[in-house]
Amino acid sequence: MRDRLKPAGETRGTDVLQRMRADIISCALKPGAKLRFEGLREMYAVSFSTLREALSRLVAEGLVIAEDQRGFVVAPVSIDDLNDLTYVRVLVERECIALAIKHGNDDWEADIIGAFHRMDRLQSRLGSNYYLSAEWAKLHGDFHFSLVAACGSPNLLEIRQKLFERAHRYRRMSSQFRPQWRDKDVEHKMILDSVIARDAAKAQELIERHIRETTENVIKHAGHLFVAADEERHSRAAHVAAE
Amino acid sequence: MRDRLKPAGETRGTDVLQRMRADIISCALKPGAKLRFEGLREMYAVSFSTLREALSRLVAEGLVIAEDQRGFVVAPVSIDDLNDLTYVRVLVERECIALAIKHGNDDWEADIIGAFHRMDRLQSRLGSNYYLSAEWAKLHGDFHFSLVAACGSPNLLEIRQKLFERAHRYRRMSSQFRPQWRDKDVEHKMILDSVIARDAAKAQELIERHIRETTENVIKHAGHLFVAADEERHSRAAHVAAE
DNA sequence: TGGTTTGATTTTTTCGAAAATCAGCATAGT
DNA sequence: ACTATGCTGATTTTCGAAAAAATCAAACCA
Structure with a gap:
């Protein structure tokens, strides 16, 4: 059910990005939560690099925060x-x-x-x-x-x-x-x-x-x-x- | 000369991002130019994934444009x-x-x-x-x-x-x-x-x-x-x- | 000639293993 | 008791090879 047909010319990274964005907005990924690669890799069934790319893009949207050398965190709410x-x-x-x-x-x-x-x-x-x-x-x-x-x-x-x-x-x-x-x-x-x-x-x-x-x-x-x-x-x- | 000391806790991807941003702004990477990985890999001495991450972040800044499955392009000027x-x-x-x-x-x-x-x-x-x-x-x-x-x-x-x-x-x-x-x-x-x-x-x-x-x-x-x-x-x- | 298919080549995208780094804990020294 | 130092395991970051997709060009047919 998760593996719906990919729209033509869509990249796997883009797909993960969208699913992740939806999960953050819906708070399936909770504000402030640490985003560990191992867990996410299972959750979205992609590799480290692909994950990393999606995360980087979400940082740009302000939905994820990155700290160099210590990973990613869902943007907290306040x-x-x-x-x-x-x-x-x-x-x-x-x-x-x-x-x-x-x-x-x-x-x-x-x-x-x-x-x-x-x-x-x-x-x-x-x-x-x-x-x-x-x-x-x-x-x-x-x-x-x-x-x-x-x-x-x-x-x-x-x-x-x-x-x-x-x-x-x-x-x-x-x-x-x-x-x-x-x-x-x-x-x-x-x-x-x-x-x-x-x-x-x-x-x-x-x-x-x-x-x-x-x-x-x-x-x-x-x-x-x-x-x-x-x-x-x-x-x-x-x-x-x-x- | 390019390999200046990395500020503490700075990631290689972040470093490449900054160098690339500077190169785009200075037009060392020309507006509209296709950004091929092989060339960039030599130019910045990093791997595909790292490059890809930096590129993704530049897309967010509006300095690079990405088209799924057909790579990256320096944002054109008009x-x-x-x-x-x-x-x-x-x-x-x-x-x-x-x-x-x-x-x-x-x-x-x-x-x-x-x-x-x-x-x-x-x-x-x-x-x-x-x-x-x-x-x-x-x-x-x-x-x-x-x-x-x-x-x-x-x-x-x-x-x-x-x-x-x-x-x-x-x-x-x-x-x-x-x-x-x-x-x-x-x-x-x-x-x-x-x-x-x-x-x-x-x-x-x-x-x-x-x-x-x-x-x-x-x-x-x-x-x-x-x-x-x-x-x-x-x-x-x-x-x-x-x- | 104009347009389509096929196949080789180039380029992008994905992968998971390996290296680097961090966090926690124990040990030693003051 | 308290800070410093060195280990260990967990986590992130980087790498280049392998898979997938696009591009180009030659061959083919109408």
Whole structure:
């Protein structure tokens, strides 16, 4: 089941990278955990070098931290990190969405509406626990990307994407400790409308609030985990693969 | 001469990464050039895996581009890329400097003045061709970093640093085709003064102009190289190590 | 001629063994 | 008792050979 067909021209290292990224975001690999090669080699069924390459790439994405001569560690989570991440995300997303509204054409609008629809439909189908679904998370990511896709700046979009994925790990962490998510779909619809109406200032305002409120919720519901995860790293950073 | 003493705890891969980054920025490895392993292995005297790791990390910095199953290529240069880079840099640097002015303390100010002094002195010593010196480039980078060092956002600083280095390659390219640099030291002094005076709006304005004017100069003096470099990639992307 | 297949060659990617380094523990010296 | 030193086992890092994939060119057919 793990050995699904490789998309044409995809390298094994790239495949491991993606699986590992997913595992870090889903916290199957816990924040702060030591990443020992022997364990990972079994877990992902690849060699040292391939593993090392994937790890190096994850370091660049900020999901893994490397210390020369003493291996790799899953990037720890902390309130400071989350706040900084939020700060930068607000800056970048505001810029992206303003640019997209300026440059976007009809196709761009159509893609947004389509992405929203897909996300909305799956949400209805899944019921109140939609936010635990990996598939919904994917569509949610697609929707947010569609909003800024027409931004026209490859560099800004790339930066945005990396930040989004790091934030995703925090959202994911909190979603497990939260009885009910707030009405995000209402917010999404409002953002959608403001974008289609080409009201840049309003879209910026809404997206900023969307990001900030999510962060507040994460801290409220999962903040207690952060310190624990960090302590774990210092005490017994052990057996990751087993869990 | 190449095998200088390794700083304690530094890994061979990290060492290669740094040498390669320097070579790409200095265009010893030309934009768009195919990076063949056999050649690089001789050039840097390391094994395939180590090389591969360094390359992967450079991909993350945007200095190298990887295509699965068909190797690595030095990131090409183009006017579009430079313009986009400039756009994002203006956004990021403006934010950084405003934050630094807000949060910086006396030590921060002292570091800036020190960094400017070092740069200024070397500049006088080197005379009119200062901008060709690698050492001056280093101090120039240090000065610009010192301006924003107190910004307080690790994420923003990291993004800034990567963008700065990519832009550095463009500056470097143009510097070889330019008879005389403009009076950057005057601009630097003005930025310095506005920062010490804690005039955020002015500092933002000056740094933006500094970046934009540099870009304009690069395009004017080196723009003709960009297309050529790109064509080269398509036609005969050959022997890099030899040159 | 134009386009496709085949096979040899080059280049990239993967592998696991070997070397280097680190962390923990015991021993010796002050 | 306390720091320094040297061992031992665990872990990371490096290596180059072997496997996989792409490229190039000649041969082939329509």
